[in-house]
C-alpha cells in the first residue's frame with residue numbers, strides 16, 4: 335500500500351462528496367490519485383445530507399461565503415450534466431425551488447427576519463400566504479402561517495450524487511482504498527513547504543534546511559535573540575540543527591523551495607565512524623532542546639540513533655537502554671530494531687551504519703544534493 339501511495343501524484347483523504355469531486359477533477363487533469371477512506375465511499379455526512387442546494391434559504395447575510403455558495407449553485411446544472419455523461423448516473427437535479435415554512439410563532443419570527451434582509455437586498459425570494467403555499471403543496475400542514483419561496487434554490491439526490499462521483503472518479507482512473515484510515519501525515523521532507531515550525535524540527539532534522547543556505551539577519555544573531563552558532567557542540571555535530579531549533583522557537587522558519595545552492599556530498603560523512611562524537615552530540619541536543627524529548631516521534635528517532643551508535647561502538651548495555659527508550663516513545667521506530675539486531679549479534683556492527691542509512695532513506699553513494707535557499711524567519 336505504501337508503494338501504491340508513493341507512486342501517485344496526489345492522495346485524497348476521505349471519500350465524501352468533497353474528496354470524490356476533488357479526486358475526479360485531478361483524474362481528469364491526468365494526475366494519478368489514490369483516495370484513502372476509513373469506511374466506505376460516501377458513507378458519512380454526504381450520505382446523511384438532504385441534497386438541498388439552498389444558499390438563499392440558509393443564508394443570514396450577503397457575505398463572501400454566501401457569494402461563493404451562490405456562484406457554486408450557478409454551475410451545478412452543468413456539473414450534474416457532466417457527471418451523468420462521465421458516470422452514467424443521473425443525480426436528479428431539480429430546479430423547482432425551495433419552500434421554507436412558518437408553522438409556529440418562533441418560525442414566523444425567524445422567517446420574517448429572513449424575509450426583511452433578503453427582500454431589502456433584492457434577492458430572489460417570494461412571500462406566500464398560507465393559501466398560496468397550500469395551493470402549491472396541498473399536503474402541507476394546515477396550521478401553516480406563511481411561507482417563503484426561493485425559486486433559485488435547487489436540489490439533487492445526494493446518495494445518487496455519491497454513486498455518480500465514485501463512478502466518474504473510477505472512470506478517470508482514480509484508485510480507492512476503502513476501510514483504510516489515514517493516521518499520520520509524514521512531513522520529514524519539507525520540499526514544497528513554505529514555513530517550518532519548531533515542532534516539525536523537533537520531530538526530525540530536515541535535510542532540505544541545509545546549513546549551506548541559511549540567510550539570517552545580523553541582529554537576529556544577537557545573544558538575546560537566536561544567538562550565534564554554538565561553538566560547544568561536541569565535534570561541531572548538529573550545530574545547524576541546534577541553530578534552526580533556536581530560530582524556529584522565535585518564529586517559523588521561512589523556506590524558499592528553490593534549488594539555489596549546490597552541495598556536493600562525498601561518499602561518507604566526515605563523522606561516519608565517530609560514534610562517540612555522534613553520541614555526545616545527540617545527548618547535547620537533547621539537553622539543550624526539551625522540544626525533542628517532548629515530541630514522541632522526535633525523541634524515538636534520537637534514542638534510535640543513540641542505540642545504533644552505541645551498538646556500533648560495541649556498548650551493548652547502552653544500546654539496549656536507548657532502544658527501550660526509543661520503543662517507549664514510538665514502537666515503530668526502525669532504528670530500534672536495527673540496534674537490537676546489532677547489540678544481540680544478529681547483524682555485524684559494520685552493517686549497522688548501512689541499515690540505519692537505509693532506514694532513513696539515504697543511500698551512501700556519491701551524489702549531488704541540490705538544497706534550498708532559506709531564510710531564518712526570526713526577528
Ligand SMILES: Cc1cc2nc3c(=O)[nH]c(=O)nc-3n(C[C@H](O)[C@H](O)[C@H](O)COP(=O)(O)OP(=O)(O)OC[C@H]3O[C@@H](n4cnc5c(N)ncnc54)[C@H](O)[C@@H]3O)c2cc1C
Nearest residue numbers: 348349350351352371372378379380383384385386515516
Ligand atoms: C443530517 C445532515 C443533513 C445535511 N443536509 C445538507 C443539505 O441538504 N445540503 C447541503 O449542501 N449539505 C448538507 N449537509 C452537509 C453536507 O452533508 C456536508 O457538508 C458534506 O457532505 C461534507 O462532505 P465531505 O466530503 O467534506 O464530508 P464527508 O461526507 O463526511 O466525507 C468525509 C470522509 O472522510 C473520511 N475520513 C475522515 N477521516 C479520515 C481518515 N483519517 N482516514 C480516512 N478517511 C477519513 C470519512 O469516513 C468520510 O467518509 C448535511 C449534513 C448532515 C449531517
